[in-house]
Amino acid sequence: MIRKLLVANRGEIARRIFRTCRALGVETVAVHAEMSDLHAAEADAAVVVESFLNIDQIVEAARRSGADAVHPGYGFLSENAGFARAVEAAGLIWIGPTPDAIEAMGDKIRAKKLVSAAGVPVLDGDDTFPLLIKAAAGGGGRGMRVVTDPGTLRSELAGASAEAQSAFGDGTVFTEPYLPQARHVEVQVLGDQHGRIWVAGDRDCSVQRRHQKIVEEAPAPGLPDTVRAELHRHALAAAEAVGYRSAGTVEFLVDGDRIFFLEMNTRLQVEHPVTEAVTGLDLVAWQVAIAEGRALPAEPPPSWGHAIEVRLYAEDPAAGFAPQTGRLRAFDFGAPGIRVDSGVEAGSEVGVRYDAMLAKIIAYGPDRASAIRLLADALRRGVLHGITTNLALLRAILADDDFVAGRVDTALLDRRLAAWTSAGQDHAVRKAALAAALGSAVRTATSAGVQARMPVAWRNVPSQERVRTFRHAGVEHRVTYAGRGGRLESSWLPGVRIESAAADHVILDDHGVRETYRVTVADGGVDVDGPAGSFDLHAVPKFADPAANLAAGSLLASMPGLVVALHVAEGDQVAAGAPIVVLEAMKMQQTLTAPAAGVVSSVAVEVGRQVAAGEVLAVIEESS
Structure with missing residues (x-):
């Protein structure tokens, strides 16, 4: 024991x-x-x-x-x-599994040959575009590139190899045909030391960004029984090919009724909670039991119901999923029927050293529709402040008609990203901004010493409303309000009336619907929690800081990160789109390029330097 x-x-x-x-x-x-x-x-x-x-x-x-x-x-x-x-x-x-099994499946090139010999179908061919470049020694979307133009293949291979070397210590990459309309479906296996292997259901992981999963569910919805049975049969064959023990996952692409082996992960998967939810298994407990020599029962438990998991990342989907850093001022997604596996809590500092995932939020219901509804409600009620995340994107995915209908594939996010990141929350944000302005005004008035006896929002020119400006998701909201006859009023949002305002909460009436907003002043802004979720409102100063003016042609860091490559020196002539700096953050690399042709007039960084988002990296004087 x-x-x-x-x-x-x-x-x-x-x-x-x-x-x-x-x-x-x-x-x-x-x-x-x-x-x-x-x-x-x-x-x-x-x-x-x-x-x-x-x-x-x-x-x-x-x-x-x-x-x-x-x-x-x-x-x-x-x-x-x-x-x-x-x-x-x-x-x-x-x-975990034996070292030999890890070695056999850890090299994706060798793994494809091994399972192919066991009768499992694999993707072959590297002469038809689009192609997918993959790291031979790792996963998680690192070292992966989709190549549609043969002319970019060489540079993409180099970039993928560098990222793979950084993430896994092995820069070996390979290519295979890319099937953009396929689904990503995986099968959970569990093997003991006595030769018994379980197939414990399947999961759909098709909603991905940068080839990394962000939504997973069990069982995979809408699969024909024949396809599901074939998936389970091929997963068992792959596991048997290496005498597998412990928990593992066999991943496939499903294109209609065609099935292709992707890889075998010889470990516990990030998305294992959805399998636990529908089977009642504790996969970690079984890993321990198997390592102690216990035998699996003859058959795995049956699956019942449906579970969905979303991955909450510290990243900005509207800015190319750039990693985000900072301190979490608030973090709470606890709700009935919701499982939260998190690596953070309120007060946690999020840096660039590790993966961007903050938490996994999992809902389980008797059917898929119930699970979606429960999870969507948990994301709406969740409280998160201090860091930009993909929370709004996750809410939009769960509300999308294609997702709700189960029409998913690995390119769904790319097709729908613009719509999902511009999901119509403008009215909700504006109400949150109004609550932020009112709560701030009350707080300022009640802590104003000698002037504390003056009415909130009082002005010696009563015809002029007060103005407070807040920025949310790159958009500025210029909120106006006034105090008249002992009441706070605002003409900024037609149909929205102010019922009451205190320093920590504001009650608004939106066309007869009463809504309560919790307000917290923090870190140069205001955190607001209301019926539509959490909003971080950043106060915009009335007067611009002269130091904020940047030289024309400044190339700014799009994310916090480490400078891992510098392709230019002062005085170099560069073409538009030429690589200038490569940043690495949270195990991903990003190449920043010249916005226009010109001369590099200054370089402000060197390799090995840690930079903040928005920091000037170089200045390029555009050619006339």
């Missing part, structure tokens, strides 16, 4: 594994690289390491802490056969 387990991971997945360990009576050990790591406080013991990729330090942490087993979670070293071998060589129990 395992007595003490070290989790070689951080954040959300470490906390989730600790939760099961507590239920099993297993002591826990965390490893952490930063003192602020939230997961470290939840373990029975914690050991500092320089990196979650340092095998020697993690094995030594297990030895020093008295752990007798290691769970890798997902990401980092979870699919590193060398790590698994080092754990076993140290006399520790490895919670």
Whole structure:
């Protein structure tokens, strides 16, 4: 029996594994690289390491802490056969598949040959465009590129290889045909040490950005019974080909009734909660039991109902999914029937060192429609302030007619992104801005010392309304209001009447519908929570800061990140679209290019420098 387990991971997945360990009576050990790591406080013991990729330090942490087993979670070293071998060589129990299985499936090129020999269909061919470039040693969308123009293939291969090298320590990439209208469907498998392998249902993961999943559901909706049966049969064949044990996932592309093997993930998947919800399994508990030598029952439990998971990311979908950093002032998605697996809480600092995922929010219902409704309501009621996230995008996806009807494929997000990121919330934002202005005005008036006895919004020119300007999602809202006859009034939103206003809450009447808004002044702005969700309103100063003026031709950092490549020097002549700087943040790379042809008049950064979003990287004087 395992007595003490070290989790070689951080954040959300470490906390989730600790939760099961507590239920099993297993002591826990965390490893952490930063003192602020939230997961470290939840373990029975914690050991500092320089990196979650340092095998020697993690094995030594297990030895020093008295752990007798290691769970890798997902990401980092979870699919590193060398790590698994080092754990076993140290006399520790490895919670996962055999090192040989990890090695066989970890190289995607080798894996395709292996499963093909077992009769599983694979995608072949690299001479027909569009092509998909993939990293041979990793996943999660890193090192992946879609190439539609043969002329860009060489540069895209180089970019994908660099990103793969950075993320996985292996720059090997390969190509395969790209099927933009296909669905991404995966099958959960579970194998014990006695040769029994379960197929524990399937999941649809087609809604993706940058080839990384953001919505997952179980079971995959709308699959014909024959296709589902074939998926399960091929997944079993792939698992049997490597004598699989522990939890794993076999991923496929489904194009009509055609099925193609993508890869096998020899670890616990990020989206495992939806399978747990419909089967009643605790997959982590079964990983521990299998590692202890327990046998699986003859058959897996049947699936019932439907579960949907969304991934909440610190990123701006309207700005190319640029990573976002900062401090979470508020974070609460707790609601009846909702599971939240998170790596953060109110007060957490979000940086660029790790993946951008903040949390997974999961809903379960007796059918798909019920699960969608429950999850959509949880996202609407959730409170989140301090960082730009993809929350509004997730709400828009759940409300989309194609998604609700189950008409999903891997290109759905690309087709619908413009509509989803401009989802009509303008009226809701404007009401939130009005509440922010009124709450701020009351707070200012009641803390004004000598002037506290004066009416809120009083002016010595009563015909003129007061003005407060707020910015939300790049749009400025110039709110006007006035105090007349002891009441606050505003002509800014026709049909919206102010019922009452206090420093911490405002009540508005919108054409006869009474709505309450919670108002919190924070960090140069106002946080507002109302019927349509949470809004961060940033106060715009009345007078512009002269220091904010930028030189013409300034190239700005589109996201916070690390400068990993610099392609120019002062005095260089560049063409429009020429690469200037490559930034890396949250394991993704972005190349910033010259907006126009010209001369590089200055370079403000060097390789290895950490930059903030909006920081000037270089100045290009446009050619006349």
